[in-house]
Amino acid sequence: MKETVTDIKDLDKELLGKLDEHIATLDLTRKEESLIPTLYKAQELFGYLPHNLQWHIARQLDLPSAHVNGVVTFYSFFSEEPMGKYTISVCMGTACFVKGADKVLDKILKLTGTQPNEMSEDGLFTVKDVRCIGACGLAPVLTINEKVYGNVTPDDMDEIIESYRKGAADDKDS
Amino acid sequence: MIKTAEALNKWKQTLINERAYRLELKICAGTSCISSDADLIVEMFEKKVAEHGLNCEIEVVKTGCFGFCGQGPILKIEPDNVTYVRVKLADVETIFNEHLLNGRKVYDLMYKNRDDEDPAESEAGMAFYQKQLRIALRNCGEINPEKIEDYVRNDGYKALADVLEQNDPEALIKTMRDSGLRGRGGGGFPTGLKWQFTRASKSDEKYVICNADEGDPGAFMDRSILEGDPHSVIEAMIINGFAIGASNGLIYIRAEYGLATRRLFTALQQARDKGLLGENILGSGFDFDIEVKLGAGAFVCGEETALIHSMEGHRGEPTTKPPFPSEVGFRGKPSNVNNVETYANIPEILNKGAEWFKSIGTRHSNGTKVFALAGNIRNIGLVEVPMGTTFEEIIYDIGGGIPGGKDIKAVQIGGPSGGVITKDKLDTPIDYDSLQEVGAMMGSGGMIIMDEDTDMVEISKFYLDFTQDESCGKCTPCRIGTKRMFEILERLTDMEGTPYDLELLETLSKNVQSASLCGLGQSAPNPVLSTMKFYRNEYEDYAHRRKKTAYSIDPEKCIGCTKCKRVCPVDCIDGKVREVHVITESKCIACGACYDACPVDAIVRP
Amino acid sequence: MKLIDKMVTCKINNIEVTVEQGTTVLEAAKKANVDIPTLCHLDLHELGAVNQSANCRVCVVENEDRGNLVPSCAEKVTEGMKIQTDTKKAVMGRRTSLELLLSNHPKDCLTCVKNLDCELQTLANEMNMQEIHYTGEMMSHPIDDSSGAILKNPNKCIMCRRCTTMCDEMQTVGVLSPLKRGFDVVVATAFHLDLGETSCTYCGQCVTVCPTAALAELPQTASVWRRLNNENRHTVVQVAPAVRVAIGEMFGYEPGEISTGKLVSALRRLGFDAVFDTNFGADLTIVEEAKELVDRIENDKPLPMLTSCCPAWVQFIEQQFPELLDIPSSCKSPQSMVGALSKTYYADNVGIDPKNVRMVSVMPCVAKKAEAAREELNQDGQSDVDYVITTRELARMIKEAAIDFRTLPEDSFDDILGESTGASTIFGATGGVIEAATRTAYEMMTGKELKNVDLKQMRGMEGIRETSVQVGEKTLKIGIAHELGNARKLLEDIRDGKSDFDAIEIMACPGGCIGGGGQPYHHGDTSVLDKRRKALYAMDTKMTRRKSHENEMVQRLYEDYLGKPGSQKAHQLLHTTYSAKARI
Ligand SMILES: Cc1cc2nc3c(=O)[nH]c(=O)nc-3n(C[C@H](O)[C@H](O)[C@H](O)COP(=O)(O)O)c2cc1C
Numbered sequence A: 001m002k003e004t005v006t007d008i009k010d011l012d013k014e015l016l017g018k019l020d021e022h023i024a025t026l027d028l029t030r031k032e033e034s035l036i037p038t039l040y041k042a043q044e045l046f047g048y049l050p051h052n053l054q055w056h057i058a059r060q061l062d063l064p065s066a067h068v069n070g071v072v073t074f075y076s077f078f079s080e081e082p083m084g085k086y087t088i089s090v091c092m093g094t095a096c097f098v099k100g101a102d103k104v105l106d107k108i109l110k111l112t113g114t115q116p117n118e119m120s121e122d123g124l125f126t127v128k129d130v131r132c133i134g135a136c137g138l139a140p141v142l143t144i145n146e147k148v149y150g151n152v153t154p155d156d157m158d159e160i161i162e163s164y165r166k167g168a169a170d171d172k173d174s
Numbered sequence B: 001m002i003k004t005a006e007a008l009n010k011w012k013q014t015l016i017n018e019r020a021y022r023l024e025l026k027i028c029a030g031t032s033c034i035s036s037d038a039d040l041i042v043e044m045f046e047k048k049v050a051e052h053g054l055n056c057e058i059e060v061v062k063t064g065c066f067g068f069c070g071q072g073p074i075l076k077i078e079p080d081n082v083t084y085v086r087v088k089l090a091d092v093e094t095i096f097n098e099h100l101l102n103g104r105k106v107y108d109l110m111y112k113n114r115d116d117e118d119p120a121e122s123e124a125g126m127a128f129y130q131k132q133l134r135i136a137l138r139n140c141g142e143i144n145p146e147k148i149e150d151y152v153r154n155d156g157y158k159a160l161a162d163v164l165e166q167n168d169p170e171a172l173i174k175t176m177r178d179s180g181l182r183g184r185g186g187g188g189f190p191t192g193l194k195w196q197f198t199r200a201s202k203s204d205e206k207y208v209i210c211n212a213d214e215g216d217p218g219a220f221m222d223r224s225i226l227e228g229d230p231h232s233v234i235e236a237m238i239i240n241g242f243a244i245g246a247s248n249g250l251i252y253i254r255a256e257y258g259l260a261t262r263r264l265f266t267a268l269q270q271a272r273d274k275g276l277l278g279e280n281i282l283g284s285g286f287d288f289d290i291e292v293k294l295g296a297g298a299f300v301c302g303e304e305t306a307l308i309h310s311m312e313g314h315r316g317e318p319t320t321k322p323p324f325p326s327e328v329g330f331r332g333k334p335s336n337v338n339n340v341e342t343y344a345n346i347p348e349i350l351n352k353g354a355e356w357f358k359s360i361g362t363r364h365s366n367g368t369k370v371f372a373l374a375g376n377i378r379n380i381g382l383v384e385v386p387m388g389t390t391f392e393e394i395i396y397d398i399g400g401g402i403p404g405g406k407d408i409k410a411v412q413i414g415g416p417s418g419g420v421i422t423k424d425k426l427d428t429p430i431d432y433d434s435l436q437e438v439g440a441m442m443g444s445g446g447m448i449i450m451d452e453d454t455d456m457v458e459i460s461k462f463y464l465d466f467t468q469d470e471s472c473g474k475c476t477p478c479r480i481g482t483k484r485m486f487e488i489l490e491r492l493t494d495m496e497g498t499p500y501d502l503e504l505l506e507t508l509s510k511n512v513q514s515a516s517l518c519g520l521g522q523s524a525p526n527p528v529l530s531t532m533k534f535y536r537n538e539y540e541d542y543a544h545r546r547k548k549t550a551y552s553i554d555p556e557k558c559i560g561c562t563k564c565k566r567v568c569p570v571d572c573i574d575g576k577v578r579e580v581h582v583i584t585e586s587k588c589i590a591c592g593a594c595y596d597a598c599p600v601d602a603i604v605r606p
Numbered sequence C: 001m002k003l004i005d006k007m008v009t010c011k012i013n014n015i016e017v018t019v020e021q022g023t024t025v026l027e028a029a030k031k032a033n034v035d036i037p038t039l040c041h042l043d044l045h046e047l048g049a050v051n052q053s054a055n056c057r058v059c060v061v062e063n064e065d066r067g068n069l070v071p072s073c074a075e076k077v078t079e080g081m082k083i084q085t086d087t088k089k090a091v092m093g094r095r096t097s098l099e100l101l102l103s104n105h106p107k108d109c110l111t112c113v114k115n116l117d118c119e120l121q122t123l124a125n126e127m128n129m130q131e132i133h134y135t136g137e138m139m140s141h142p143i144d145d146s147s148g149a150i151l152k153n154p155n156k157c158i159m160c161r162r163c164t165t166m167c168d169e170m171q172t173v174g175v176l177s178p179l180k181r182g183f184d185v186v187v188a189t190a191f192h193l194d195l196g197e198t199s200c201t202y203c204g205q206c207v208t209v210c211p212t213a214a215l216a217e218l219p220q221t222a223s224v225w226r227r228l229n230n231e232n233r234h235t236v237v238q239v240a241p242a243v244r245v246a247i248g249e250m251f252g253y254e255p256g257e258i259s260t261g262k263l264v265s266a267l268r269r270l271g272f273d274a275v276f277d278t279n280f281g282a283d284l285t286i287v288e289e290a291k292e293l294v295d296r297i298e299n300d301k302p303l304p305m306l307t308s309c310c311p312a313w314v315q316f317i318e319q320q321f322p323e324l325l326d327i328p329s330s331c332k333s334p335q336s337m338v339g340a341l342s343k344t345y346y347a348d349n350v351g352i353d354p355k356n357v358r359m360v361s362v363m364p365c366v367a368k369k370a371e372a373a374r375e376e377l378n379q380d381g382q383s384d385v386d387y388v389i390t391t392r393e394l395a396r397m398i399k400e401a402a403i404d405f406r407t408l409p410e411d412s413f414d415d416i417l418g419e420s421t422g423a424s425t426i427f428g429a430t431g432g433v434i435e436a437a438t439r440t441a442y443e444m445m446t447g448k449e450l451k452n453v454d455l456k457q458m459r460g461m462e463g464i465r466e467t468s469v470q471v472g473e474k475t476l477k478i479g480i481a482h483e484l485g486n487a488r489k490l491l492e493d494i495r496d497g498k499s500d501f502d503a504i505e506i507m508a509c510p511g512g513c514i515g516g517g518g519q520p521y522h523h524g525d526t527s528v529l530d531k532r533r534k535a536l537y538a539m540d541t542k543m544t545r546r547k548s549h550e551n552e553m554v555q556r557l558y559e560d561y562l563g564k565p566g567s568q569k570a571h572q573l574l575h576t577t578y579s580a581k582a583r584i
């Protein structure tokens, strides 16, 4: 079925309310300058920026949807796709690269069965390759949500990924 | 509220006098160290101190980065002047009982310059720090960045007070010009001159913009400064505002820099609460406030016009210069854009004088530069050295040389816009002009050391992958040109290239360089051209498809232990126990498993 | 802010030129008779749109002192500047940019709608581009023909951004934006929606400036040929006023050449069963609209009344100002009126089954294609208009049929829907509709003859014009806007209660339909629009009847068929309704 971007029924009412409250605090005489902060807020609330949410924001800020979508797709921080429970960000900065971060990334993609920026089928992982996260001293480095793992090797990944899988399963059981 | 310069000074004196701790425990709370549990270590120390009722005697200070991140978490005890490295949670107990309670130093936790040397008790004994001179990083690792008191105690906001008292923007700009400070964000443009231009632009409104987008993948000095000493940047921005006649400042900070952003917000609020930011600063009648704008993940937004468009809520696409931001900037008004490190230098320059700053460094490159030292090097971290220091000094004296007994091959400087310094040029002094002479550039401070095993074509492909991915896509040469360059490099490394590809790559590189709209495209070919110039043979090998892709075994070294044979995933290693093993090269998939497994380094990499 | 008139002197290829400060290198080079190729650059400042994003890099030249390349379209001349256009570096820079563009372009010129009218193709020829050295991945996006009006082929897009400049800055609709970044960048609609699902008005202003076939009209010539070849259908055609002063350009005539007679001849040769004049519909529109205006004024109904003959503008108000839908006139557009009558009045008259009548209209406009598809515009389920082809498409059909346009005899329109007055002629220019309406309203309201029909205060090219006419006791306050950005300003005032106009004319295109999205390409030369506009006014003065209500066939229509202006039957056939649409 074709999507209708003007249909926002499937968006959580409460979160939408919070977003609109946030928008109400912004200086809308500078609606363009308010866009990126609003997108931040929206992604924080919803986890990602589906098309109908972008349309909603466009209407709230009185901006063309194309402008909003142009901005969203320009910046790598914004995601139009849902994200896994755990975001694995593998640093592909130079320091990490020369220490074999690409091999670590390959291994993780294999373990999660995903492509970069794509959510794994079980909804657990989204793997991203990111630029220097400022912990080059520990290269190669990756983060899983907030936690930083330094000096990782491809072999370490089996155990780390498994521990998250297990953690998620435990969460479900309890 | 501090309402006068005098009051500020008085407050500082009080802060100095009130300080009555017996011991100060400075623990690095930079990103790198936190990821190795530094914050938990801090908590444990705090708990221990409280348990023992030593709150009045021992202060636990969470500082910014010490620079020596590879050895983190780092802990420094003053006034004993002892530094411990690689501190683990389990070491807290020992340090507390031994050092803090009983005054016995824990030698096991000290850094050794070489394995066979005695441990170095303090920074003074650590080769890593010996050739460094910390101006921009002066407070990092020294003060608690979340306490304005710490900053003020170390001369913080004194320069601002003086500037406001003198009330002479022209003289201030002259001092800046005399100091010889040049922009540390990559371009190296004289800061005083930029201020002068922005001052000269007539407008009812102007903006001061701090570029904290730090895009070079492998550089993190701006982050460390904001995490470790945010007030120095804030102070400099206010001074900048006074110099050019602006009352609004903006800091554009990278999305990924959560800790830095939080500390920045804290610092801004403290400065506002103390009357050092906002209306009528120090009773001078000068108003200035600062807003933080978050980036959203785009390298090109480090380019100043793109940065401005991004702050305005647009796609971060650069526009052609002129007009420069100093004429047409944020909201169309004259704006002065400077880099974080540039700003961090300024209060110190004003406190110590232009002459002092000018005396450091070389003729046309004054002061110091911070580098993020990384790659195949023993001591990884942030180093700040006087301009004119040579690569050799950084690599061998500060960096401790190449690990694993390997030889150095090259240094990559300037990140994705930079070039390589070959082994025979390591005596080049690091300053703007000398770097240009050897075909490299200062850049923003990434310095990657590469050992003999490094494949230079892969390195240039790595950088190009980065730039073509980060290209904003606005102009043709960069949008399509960098893509085509990347495709050629891929063809080469996939063994599908031809010698003609090298010709194409070179011509295309030059044209992308000359015809692109902004600095990103103009400098994207630098890593390619520079490696092509110095390591042409490696490109030729790929182009003639004679690059070896298989591993092999050195028969002289092999002891026949069978370890490699057992790990090879495609079973392409033959050999009997205690006999020399052989790899069938046509089957080898170059996974490197055997290389890691061999106990005697008999496996030869392709 | 007043610009300081300072002169600066520079050297271009060693030729000294002195120009005003703020002049670009490109303009200065023109003065020195030095030719520099351009592609993305587009200067329509008279129309309020300048694309100076300096992105194609096909115009780079060398700044001799600094040794770097600068984009001549955007770089301003400075005192003492030395520019060299023919150094190896400059030539190679330009060539490489073009070559790279072509390396990412489907080079199927032979069957391309822009063949021989394409700026990219012309440039490739001028730059002697015979080999593409760089090959690799090419863009691959679906082609979008969903709107029925515009054909969008992103694979032919060179990211020049001319379209976004028009749509954002001039029209303030903002349908298009570059999405993504790097090589993946594509100028597209939000979320890659089909154009038909967006707030596109189909004004076609993006089409008028697109240098390639990335944006073009959706061709309907094949369907028209099929109809013409079908013996069982009675295929009739109508031609809009602005077509006759522009189509000649496609056959080597000067812009503004009036080719009505040849045009009618050509249409007959193509095989149409009857050739009608949209001008007839325009006269009819005026009579109905003037009647509506008088009614609104006399009965205190909502004012101002807005003209409704431009479908792009109608689409715009439905999407952007849904709260104002009670003010546009309910009159259908002339195209639709002629269409409706061809299937009723005309069919009755000649005694054929309306079901077999097919109406093709030739329009300067791409929005008319979408208008024809509007559900509201039909009689008993049969659309008023079946096919709409643009001026350009008709010219192509004439060429295809190997008709030598230049030697065609003059012919005239067919009866009963073919007569027109000077008033309807000027419909094609901004201000023309309201001038025509005023001529009729004046006489309707006062019962007196309007002596001076040339209401010159309503003419011109300013984006927004305000004027008033004394009509008996009453002063009619009249507003005129062309380009949707200007329309937006007037509408915002109306919405905010800051406006006291009685009637407003709005046209979506710069200059009105003479600058429509279906007209021959002006390639950035806006003097073309002016010439077309002047030709329309010249035609008006040559006409003996210059007021719509004096059109004898219109009078006959009322007598024989509709009764009085505003009658119930007139309403049924000639009026329509509007509905709010989502803004995307
Ligand atoms: C592609 C590109 C990326 C850049 N990234 C940064 C950056 O991350 N941080 C920075 O301070 N300057 C960056 N710059 C340089 C800025 O455009 C600008 O020159 C600088 O912020 C000016 O400050 P400075 O004079 O203090 O160096 C970049 C330039 C280009 C062309």
Ligand code: SF4
Binding pocket: B300, B317, B318, B470, B471, B472, B473, B474, B475, B476, B478, B479, B516, B517, B518, B519, B520, B521, B522
């Ligand atoms: S050089 Fe690259 S980043 Fe800069 S404007 Fe052109 S496409 Fe964008």
Ligand code: SF4
Binding pocket: B551, B567, B568, B569, B570, B571, B572, B573, B583, B587, B588, B589, B590, B591, B592, B593, B594, B595
């Ligand atoms: S590199 Fe891998 S595939 Fe090749 S021989 Fe060694 S273990 Fe086998």
Ligand code: SF4
Binding pocket: B553, B557, B558, B559, B560, B561, B562, B563, B564, B565, B575, B581, B597, B598, B599, B600, B601, B602, B603
């Ligand atoms: S691991 Fe090394 S020593 Fe052992 S068999 Fe293999 S090559 Fe020989």
Ligand code: SF4
Binding pocket: C105, C106, C107, C108, C109, C110, C112, C113, C114, C115, C116, C118, C119, C120, C121, C156, C212, C213, C214
């Ligand atoms: S757009 Fe132009 S260059 Fe491209 S295929 Fe069509 S005619 Fe040829």
Ligand code: SF4
Binding pocket: C110
């Ligand atoms: S120019 Fe060449 S390719 Fe084009 S139609 Fe003629 S013969 Fe064919």
Ligand code: SF4
Binding pocket: C150, C166, C167, C171, C173, C174, C175, C176, C199, C200, C201, C202, C203, C204, C205, C206, C207
């Ligand atoms: S047709 Fe008009 S409204 Fe639609 S995209 Fe083009 S310029 Fe915009």
Ligand code: SF4
Binding pocket: C156, C157, C158, C159, C160, C161, C162, C163, C164, C187, C206, C209, C210, C211, C212, C214, C215
């Ligand atoms: S669609 Fe046409 S006008 Fe728009 S950017 Fe692409 S080539 Fe340019």
Ligand code: SF4
Binding pocket: C202, C203, C309, C310, C311, C312, C313, C364, C365, C366, C367, C368, C507, C508, C509, C512, C513, C514, C515, C516, C517
């Ligand atoms: S002004 Fe004329 S050509 Fe333009 S959209 Fe309206 S009706 Fe069509």
Ligand code: FES
Binding pocket: A091, A092, A093, A094, A095, A096, A097, A131, A132, A133, A134, A135, A136, A137, A139, A140, A141, B217, B218, B219
């Ligand atoms: S390069 Fe990976 S953390 Fe810096």
Ligand code: FES
Binding pocket: B028, B029, B030, B031, B032, B033, B034, B064, B065, B066, B067, B068, B069, B070, B072, B073, B074
């Ligand atoms: S982060 Fe702790 S020393 Fe750098």
Ligand code: FES
Binding pocket: C037, C038, C039, C040, C041, C053, C054, C055, C056, C057, C058, C059, C060, C071, C072, C073, C074
């Ligand atoms: S015409 Fe100048 S850059 Fe395109």
